[in-house]
Amino acid sequence: MSSSLERASPVPGRVVWNLLRRFTWRHWKGQPLRSLLLLLLLSLGVAVFLSIRLANRAAVASFTNFAGVLSQQADATIAAPAGLLPETVLEELRRKTAVRGSDALAGLELIPIVETVCAPPRTGEDSRMGTRASFTLIGVDLVALQNFAAQQKFDRRWFDQKVEGAEKNGMDGEQALVRLLTRSNAVFCSAKLAAREGLQVGSTLVAVVNDQAVTFEIAGVIPGRADQPESPAGLLVMDLPALQVLTGKVGGFDRIECLFPSAAREGANREILLERLRRAVAGVASVRTAESRRMAAELMTRGFRLNLTILSLLALLVGLYLIFQALDAAVVRRRSEIAVLRALGVRDSEVRRAWLWEAALLGVGGGVLGVAGGWALAQGTVRAVSQTVNSLYYANNTEAAGLHFGEALTAFLLAVVCSVLAGWLPAKRAASTPPAQLWAQGGRAAATGGESRLRSVVGWGLLTLSVGLAFCPPLTFQGGARFALAGYFSALFGVVGAGILAGDSLRFAAWLGAWVARRSASRKLAISHLRAPTSRHRWAAAGLLCAVSMTGGMSVLVGSFEHSVSEWIGHLLQADIYLTSDANQAATAYNRIPASTWKQVTGDSAVADWDALLLVPVEFGGGGIRLAGSDLGFYHRHHQFSWLKEPLSEEIFEVQKNAGRCVVSESFAARFRVARGESICIPTPSGERVLEVAGVYTDYGDDQGIVMVDRTHLQEWVGTQEVSTLSLTLRAGEDPEAVRARLRNSHTGLAVFTNVHLRGEVMRIFRQTFAITYALEAIGVGVALAGLGMTLASILAERRAELTTLRALGMSRRDIAQVAAWEGAVLAFCGTAGGLVSSLGLGALLIFVINKQTFGWTLQPAIPLRALLLLGVAVPVVGAVVAWTVGRFGADLPADRTR
Amino acid sequence: MKIRLLILSALSCLLSTPFEGAPLPVAPGDFTPQPLVEKTADGFRVPQPGHRFEFPRDHGSHPEFKVEWWYLTGHLFGPDKERFGFQATFFRKATTPASAESVAGAKAFRADEIFLFHAALLEVGSGRFIHTERLARSGWDAGASVEKLSVHVGEARLRGEESQKNRFTLDASIREEGGFSLDLEALKPLVVFGNDGVSRKGDSPTAASWYLTFPRMKAVGEVRIKDRLVPVEGKVWMDHEISSSQLTGEQAGWDWAGIQFEDGREIMVYRLRRKDGTTDPASALAWVDADGKTTHYGASEFKWEASGQWRSPVSGAKYPLPVHLSAPDPATGKTVEWTLQPLANQQELDGAVSGVPYWEGACRVLSAGREVGAAYVELTGYAGALGRALR
Secondary structure (H helix, E strand, O other): OOOHHHHHOOOOHHHHHHHHHHHHHHHHHHHHHHHHHHHHHHHHHHHHHHHHHHHHHHOOOOOOOHHHHHHOOOEEEOOOOOOOOOOOHHHHHHHHHOOOOOOOOOOOEEEEEEEEEEEEEOOOOOOOOOOOOOOOEEEHHHHHHHHHHHHOOOOOOOOOOOOOOOOOOOOOOOHHHHHHHHHOOOEEEEEHHHHHHOOOOOEEEEEEEEEEEEEEEEEEEEEOOOOOOOOOOEEEEEHHHHHHHHHHOOOEEEEEEEEOHHHHOOOOHHHHHHHHHHHHHOOOEEEEEHHHHHHHHHHHHHHHHHHHHHHHHHHHHHHHHHHHHHHHHHHHHHHHHHHHHHHHHOOOHHHHHHHHHHHHHHHHHHHHHHHHHHHHHHHHHHHHHHHHHHHHHHOOOOOOOOOOOHHHHHHHHHHHHHHHHHHHHHHHHHOOOOOOHHOOOOOOOOOOOHHHHHHHHHHHHHHHHHHHOOOOOEEHHHHHOOOHHHHHHHHHHHHHHHHHHHHHHHHHHHHHHHHOOOOOHHHHHHHHHHHOOOOHHHHHHHHHHHHHHHHHHHHHHHHHHHHHHHHHHHOOOOOOOOEEEEEOOOOOOOOOOOOOHHHHHHHOOOOEEEEEEEEEEEEEEEEEEEEEEHHHHHHHHHHOOOOEOOOHHHHHHHHOOOOEEEEEEEHHHHOOOOOOEEEEEEOOEEEEEEEEEEEEEEEOOOOEEEEEEEEEHHOOOOOOOOOOOOEEEOOOOOOHHHHHHHHHOOOOOOOEHHHHHHHHHHHHHHHHHHHHHHHHHHHHHHHHHHHHHHHHHHHHHHOHHHHHHHHHOOOOHHHHHHHHHHHHHHHHHHHHHHHHHHHHHHHHHHHHHHHHHHHHOEEEEEOHHHHHHHHHHHHHHHHHHHHHHHHHHHOOOOOHHHO | OOOHHHHHOOOOOOOOOOOOOOOOOOOOOOOOOOOOOOOOOOOOOOOOOOOOOOOOHHHHHOOOOOOOEEEEEEEEEEEOOEEEEEEEEEEEEEOOOOOOOOOOOOOOEEEEEEEEEEEEEEEEOEEEEEEEEEEEEEEOOEEEOOOEEEEEEEEEEEEEEOOOOOOEEEEEOOOOOOOOEEEEEEOOEEEEEEEEEEEEEOOOOOEEEEEEEEEEEEEEEEEEEOOOEEEEEEEEEEEEEEEEEOOOOOOEEEEEEEEEEOOOOEEEEEEEEEEEOOOOOOOEEEOOOOOOOOOEEEEHHOOEEOOEEEEEEOOOOOEEOOOEEEEEOOOOOOEEEEEEEEEOOOOOOOOOOOOEEEEEEEEEEEEOEEEEEEEEEEEEOOOHHHHHOOO
16 A cells, blocks of 8 residues: 555645545445445435525415416516505506507506405315315406417417317307306316316316305316416416406406517516516516515525525534544544654655545435435425415415526535535544554544644534534515524524533533442443543534524424413314305415304304404515404403503594594514504505504414405405404304304305314414424434444444453453443533533523514413433433443454454 | 408408419409498408598597408619518407407407508619518407508507508508608599499309509608618508408409509509419509599400419418510500519418418519500419418
């Protein structure tokens, strides 16, 4: 070897390559199982991160505008700040944006849209909310769509589609068009839905719109092009006037999507056209570009997505500890060879580079495997993410996540960079220690005094920084969205700082454990190893601390959240029966109950008192909020408000006196920095209203913000008698279940809940939204425990000589396994104990800083003792079991096998 | 008439006749069509003779009739004699006699009336031919005034000036590829073709139209080819035709030409082709003299022959081009022959929206080897795709 290195020495790169090939690879090959495990753990971290990123991307990138189905994403979208756009806007727009035919900006396409969310009717007794995939039903001018189909050379026409297998549909083109335009229930579905449900021209599809189960007739499949993405599975398209009638939106529509001519897609022409549009609809509607619309959707879910992304980094963070300790252990194992190499003239920089290359190659391997695994994992996580987005934010039926090149590259580079970073210190150590010292250090990898001091300084420094960052304000964006950047860094620094200091607890544990271990040789032996812990011991404990700390911290947050929500619904849900449209399976479904229906329901002889809520989405401060109308007096009488800032006057609860007043949710107050007593100007379909904020109440069901006024006023502003939900208080002696059954039978388009059922539903959805969180935490803890096993395996391998002596002195394999188990258990205990302590700090940070800054909710802190206790017991026990297993294998010495 | 009718009314007819070099024989017998009825079976009015046209009202829309179009073709020249040919057509078709059947309350989106717009532009120098089609229901994005000439489909529009009966503006864009804006002024009086104001298109008691034409208009404006603007001047032919049912079941397609001679006269000619391979006796040719006076000739008095064939690479249709036309000249009483030579072969509109491919192109008019005028020629029913597209 030396001769080849000498020959190669004039070319430094070749020396590094030779070192990797002849030196590093030999070690990796010699322990394939451990090498593979390390690679897999790193790839798991990458995979989890990537899968969450892909799932988030898929959920956010789901259907945002209809123009995308036709040809390209809309360049601009025009919508009223509240309610519908009147049809007259279209003619005005055409007139005011008209240019001469020879103008290069000619060719502006305006696509008016009516949109609603509907859902298939319930089957049997299942009335869980959010479990049925909603359909996004789009109303668009089918005649105009034919132009796009022709331009884009779609695979079929909008009208005139035939029953599969039939040669002719019996109509000529004109008849088919007229028939389509005069049918009120003809819809086009996606090819995916048609294939999945076996739908073809003439088939029927039942879906609930408002309070009615409507039977739609399939007129065909949404045309498309083979080289374009398929239409979303949950998309249904029908003729605009027909949907206007069906949804009660006659004379208006929800938005206009604009496609610019190619000369105006960018640059100055784009701005000219945008300005023309803005001027044309000034005072009536706002114009949003595709970017701002996408940004709004992203901002809405940013907090949720960031939380998931950060949690997904847990496994990678723990994986980093593993890489660090694996490479650090390798320095120890290979120190004799390093000393020989150094003595033979290999330069420090070459050793360091070889070490860094090793780390980088590990990152490459882990990155490649992680990207593949991440994509596969994303197919599972996307449904969970999508369902949560559906429940909390907007209708979303995303079923698959594509492999996005940018995300994959990010994950891959993250793996490589993290590996190199983790390998930096071991590489430095391998390169900088003099050969004589390397030989002299024997079998131990004890830290030097300088390192120990540095570790303390860094650890405490990070903790101090963490505390400081916790007091920094969030970043704020347009539309009132906030991002707790400093809070997240505070969490990261806190966990890493605590992890760095975790090793010091091992000495304390060894000192404490000495008394416990005094009567057992194996325990004594185990404890003795921890009196002067190696860096691997430290990093194993740090990894566990990190995982347990984040898991515990999230448990504290979730526990506090659950406690707060539980108290809140205790206040809020006091009626006996609740009703809403059965089509409202997603947060943005605004199906309503017509006046005739709710009057019939509230007139039922079993009903003693009732209230109704009308919800209207409006634009405020550049973002979306909800304007709610309810009987404020009813809320007050039934103590349904949980006040953060109670109204100073009772007048807000009297409809005759509360015009011009409102109460706002805590999220609204935090998002827009509005306080009690201040005035806000809210857009409504009948113009802007200036409202005085009379009070601020808690609402954990919404993080965008709610402004609540008396229903009488809101119905007048909106010009409707419809309502969104109904709550009924029954007469004494009435059985809620019986009334519910009766109402379900008489109103098949309504979802009817009893109080008990609705509370259960709220908590089920609450837990469902955290399901993915639990899974991510479990993976993090799993990786940390696997790291513990790897650490012990590595240590046992190094102690082979010691073990052989112990066996010769009469210790059995079982005894050695016990030593390993004790060592592992104490390690795990230290990591867990440290993790639990820091989880309390992290929990407080999540509750009071990150949650507050992101969602604006005040949570009542509650420590989930049972969960933390379980974590505190389970992790050391599983750690001991893993260590025992590793010990059994580690004690299988070559000497035993040759005996 | 022409393709307009094919697109809008006879969707069930399959117009496919093989090319024949020789002129089609005229179907035997005199052309004595059945008397016109007042209304069609589906309740639309049928054009009646003796109608007193009033303008600008009669330049506008006639919603009591089923089919109507405003059809402009022309030849434009830039400052360096750069030459263009263009076509712009606004079709209106009522789908039901009344609006009661349309979806309730949707004035902005009517289902009882549909508009179709076609535009094409030929850059003669390069041979580049661009075209577009746009379908729109009557309402916010398409419509026609019943009081004056004001028709629009999307951004395309044709409008009469408030104070002038014979001045119009035309705007049409062909997506990002081009467009044109023209100010038009009639140089000759309006012509009403046919007998006593009614142009018969077949034997059927409803096959008739009011056929109003400005055979020669001065055009001044701009042409855009991508982002290049060219100031232009030229001459335009503008038809406005109103009917409720024109085609008969026996007719397979038709050929049409509007010829503007350099001597200030014009010819309008159409040959209706029957499925049995003969020329329908309702075919006609009309001369318009310099003062706007018309002289009509019947099917047997002129000949329309093909002197070649051009096969469209897009639709596969074989079009009989160039056209050889011979007809008596009322000024001399002698038969004159012309060749209508396309300025480019590729002037086929592919029917991407309507499903009806047809050829509509600018031609130079040659007589004894000398260029004597300019023409626009329309050839329909040669693409088998008509039936497929509108099945």
